[in-house]
Amino acid sequence: MKAIILTATLVLLVGCRSPEDSGAPTPLVTVKVARAEIRDLMIQVRAPASIFPKQQAGVAARITAPIRALRVRKGDSVTAGQVLAELEDRDLLAQRAEAEAAVADAQAALEKTAGGSLPSDVERARGQLATAEAALNQARKIYERRRELFRQGAIPERDLLVSQTELAQAQANYTVAQTSLELLLNQSRERDLRMAQSRLEQAKARLAYVQAQLEFTRLRSPFAGLVTEQFLYPGDMAKPDAPLFTISDLSVAVARAQVPEAEAGAVRTGQECAFSSVDAEGQRRGRVTVVNQAVDSARRTVEVWCEMPNPGFRLRGGVFGEVAIITGFERRAVTVPEAAVQFQEGSAQGVVLVVDAHKLARQREVLTGYRAEGRVQIRKGLQAGELVVVEGGYGLADGTKVHIQEHQS
Numbered sequence: 001m002k003a004i005i006l007t008a009t010l011v012l013l014v015g016c017r018s019p020e021d022s023g024a025p026t027p028l029v030t031v032k033v034a035r036a037e038i039r040d041l042m043i044q045v046r047a048p049a050s051i052f053p054k055q056q057a058g059v060a061a062r063i064t065a066p067i068r069a070l071r072v073r074k075g076d077s078v079t080a081g082q083v084l085a086e087l088e089d090r091d092l093l094a095q096r097a098e099a100e101a102a103v104a105d106a107q108a109a110l111e112k113t114a115g116g117s118l119p120s121d122v123e124r125a126r127g128q129l130a131t132a133e134a135a136l137n138q139a140r141k142i143y144e145r146r147r148e149l150f151r152q153g154a155i156p157e158r159d160l161l162v163s164q165t166e167l168a169q170a171q172a173n174y175t176v177a178q179t180s181l182e183l184l185l186n187q188s189r190e191r192d193l194r195m196a197q198s199r200l201e202q203a204k205a206r207l208a209y210v211q212a213q214l215e216f217t218r219l220r221s222p223f224a225g226l227v228t229e230q231f232l233y234p235g236d237m238a239k240p241d242a243p244l245f246t247i248s249d250l251s252v253a254v255a256r257a258q259v260p261e262a263e264a265g266a267v268r269t270g271q272e273c274a275f276s277s278v279d280a281e282g283q284r285r286g287r288v289t290v291v292n293q294a295v296d297s298a299r300r301t302v303e304v305w306c307e308m309p310n311p312g313f314r315l316r317g318g319v320f321g322e323v324a325i326i327t328g329f330e331r332r333a334v335t336v337p338e339a340a341v342q343f344q345e346g347s348a349q350g351v352v353l354v355v356d357a358h359k360l361a362r363q364r365e366v367l368t369g370y371r372a373e374g375r376v377q378i379r380k381g382l383q384a385g386e387l388v389v390v391e392g393g394y395g396l397a398d399g400t401k402v403h404i405q406e407h408q409s
Contacts, residue, residue, distance in 0.1 A: 030403045031392035033355055034337050038384045041330040041377055043370045045267055049257035049275060049306070049323040051315050053250045055223060058243035059084060062216040067234050072245070074230040078221040084245055087217040087238055092210060099207035106200035113196045125181040132170070132177040139163070139170035225249035228317060248317055253284070253310040256303055257323035261295050264302035266327040273306035277321035284308040284315060288325060335375040340388040341368060352382065353389035355402060361389060363398045 065087040072084050143163040150160045219238075229246035238244060255275040259267060269291055274283040286308030295302055306323050308315070341350040348368045353361045369377030382388070389402070396402075 028401050028403050029361075029392060029396060030405050031353075031355075031361070031389045031396075032405055033387045034340065034390050036334055036336050036378065036382050036384050036386050036388060038332050039335050039375065041333045041335060041370055041375065042326060042372045043266075043328045043330055044372045045259055045263045045325045045327055047257040047259040047263075047301070047304070047323055047325075049255040049321060051275070051277075051317055051319040051321075052254045052256055053225070053228075053248035053317055054252040054254055054307070055225075055249045056228075057222050057247050059219055059221065059245045059247055060240055060243040061087060061219060061238035062240060063087070063213060064237065064239050065089070065217060067232060067236050067238050067244070070230075070234055072227050074227050074245075076227045078225060078227060078247065080221060080224050082221045083218050084221055084227075085219045085238075087219070089214055089217040092214045092217065096207070096210045096214060099203065099210045102203040103200070103207050106196070106203040110193070110196040110200050113192045125177070125184050129174070129177040129181050132174040136167075136170040136174040139167040143167040219244060221247050223247065223249055224251070226313065250310055250313045250315070250317060253286075253308050253315040254289075255286075255306040255308065255321070255323045257306060257325075258296070258299060258301035259304050259325075261300045261302060264291070264295075264304070267291050267302070267304055267325055268327075271325055271327060273308075273323055273325045275306060275308060275315075275321055275323050277315070277319050279319075283324075284310070330370055330377060333369065333377040334379075334382060334384050335377055336382070336388050337390050338371060338374055338376050339390045341366065341376050343368070348379075352378075353393040353396060354382070355387040355389060355404065359402055359404065361393065361396055361398070361400045361402050 067085055068088050069086045070084070071086070072078055072082075078084065143160075143166070146155060146160050146163045149155045150157060225247045226249075227245050228248040230244070231242065232238060232244045253275075255273075267288060269288050271288045272285065273288050274285045276283050286306050288304060289307045290303070290305035292303040304323070304325065306325070336352065340352050342352070343350045350366050350368050351363055352366055354364050356362055364381055366381030367379045369379045371377070387404075389396070392402075392405075
């Protein structure tokens with residue numbers, strides 16, 4: 001019985017010994033820490049983006065013709081209106097010469113018509129008028145002679161009345177002939193002039209058309225920019241449905257970003273934005289110029305354009321990177337480095353490791369807010385001045401003894 005009591009007492013004494021008394025080593029983990037600070041936080045919306053030119057055009061021929069010469073190549077800078085390529089134009093030059101001759105012929109015909117050349121109908125009417133005039137003069141002389149004889153009593157009144165009737169008839173015939181000639185002259189002249197003028201206008205229109213076709217044999221740049229693509233070469237057949245070049249205006253670069261639908265509500269045109277490429281240092285700053293009013297149904301994103309000056313064409317089309325859009329400021333926010341927070345996916349909840357006065361790491365749940373400039377706003381769960389682990393805390397158990405290697409601001 002005494003042996004049992006002694007054994008139980010020994011077991012109890014061993015179980016009540018502290019870890020320090022047992023001699024087992026206490027784990028000590030080296031970590032890097034930073035203090036939670038109160039800062040004015042610049043609120044940004046970040047989204048992946050690619051660079052596009054401000055304007056871009058595919059230059060194609062307006063007519064189908066072989067390419068005679070190229071004046072530029074891929075990679076060249078061009079100015080607005082500069083000739084990029086020349087097409088074969090010998091057939092059009094011949095057509096222009098023919099059209100110019102047709103214009104000269106039509107002009108001569110118009111001048112001849114305006115000069116008074118008359119058709120046979122007009123000449124016939126002139127003859128009829130002359131005959132009527134001669135008959136009128138003859139009738140007038142007969143009437144005057146018979147009127148004198150009637151006064152002298154040499155002829156009866158009946159003969160005078162007959163000559164008077166003949167004079168009236170001759171006068172009527174003359175009036176009809178004169179009126180017919182005038183109508184024929186006016187109608188024929190106006191009609192002939194209109195026809196001659198119409199033929200001249202047709203010839204001029206044909207010449208203008210051929211001249212336009214000749215202009216189309218010289219392909220010009222619609223604006224200043226760079227030749228970013230070249231599809232055809234001398235000897236190839238240029239067609240309206242096949243572009244020869246792509247001209248891109250990269251004097252202003254446009255970063256087209258896909259902003260998540262949930263964050264797009266804060267984005268407005270005119271806000272400051274910056275683009276960072278994955279293969280270059282530094283940022284290019286600009287302004288938001290386009291916020292699409294439609295949501296991409298597949299990606300649930302809103303397209304936003306950030307326009308930036310691009311001197312020297314340092315940003316090239318197609319470069320991939322990230323756009324940061326400044327949407328506002330959060331004053332006097334409690335913030336910690338992003339590395340200090342272990343986020344719960346799909347929510348604003350997270351966990352931080354807080355180092356207490358005994359240098360023990362304690363897990364604490366926090367509610368996060370905005371993220372900007374590598375820091376996270378802590379809305380709930382942390383006070384300014386507390387130390388949080390920013391490196392070395394992954395998988396660290398709650399209450400682990402830590403050794404602080406250095407502080408980060």
